[in-house]
Amino acid sequence: DAGVIQSPRHEVTEMGQEVTLRCKPISGHNSLFWYRQTMMRGLELLIYFNNNVPIDDSGMPEDRFSAKMPNASFSTLKIQPSEPRDSAVYFCASTQGRGNLEQYFGPGTRLTVT
Amino acid sequence: DQQVKQNSPSLSVQEGRISILNCDYTNSMFDYFLWYKKYPAEGPTFLISISSIKDKNEDGRFTVFLNKSAKHLSLHIVPSQPGDSAVYFCAASATTDGLTFGKGTHLIIQP
Secondary structure, eight states, X not given: OOOOEEEOSEEEEOTTOOEEEEEEOOTTOOEEEEEEEETTXXXXXXXXXXXXXXXXXXXXXXXXXXXXXXXXXXXXXXXXXXXXXXXXXXXXEEESSSSOOOOEXXXXXXXXXX | OOSEEOOOSEEEEETTSOEEEEEEEOOTTOOEEEEEEEOTTSOOEEEEEEETTXXXXXXXXXXXXXXXXXXXXXXXXXXXXXXXXXXXXXEEESSSSOOEEOOOEEEEEEO
């Protein structure tokens, strides 16, 4: 199995631009999570999907952030407009079933907003 | 407000000795705890977990201890090996869904 796939691995953009991060979960996994890692706040859960439906988006920092899961094999996290404080590593994770806390993480996307 | 705290940003241990990583939590509703390990440029990988109904769980060289009254858990690695050098995250859950992570401890195994 290829594991959780994220793209791009690195993204550098200017303030105000739209950024789209992509994630392909492990085949057969029906729960998908987006996390953000910063030095100040560590790893934070942004949003969680189960069977393609958003279950908990209370971690999404503000309206500039949106996430979609149009099908079981693809999810996007969009930031529009981006700001320098959005610079972080964004991780996607997936797991089988709901209530399974042993999540499989992708390699992350390092986002730099200048 | 950090609900899961790892107060040691880094820890250096000699190869062959025991590594002890600590984690404190404040939310008494947490009932499941996990440790994840992370190498540079990779995502975290699951290492070991423990339910609040237990006070110890062991898997090979890794043992997690839970002290509910003190809201404290620890990960013991014995003997420590060079490949154990990584960042270790403590995580906790109060529901069946989301995880709350600590900020991590960078473990360095000295030869």
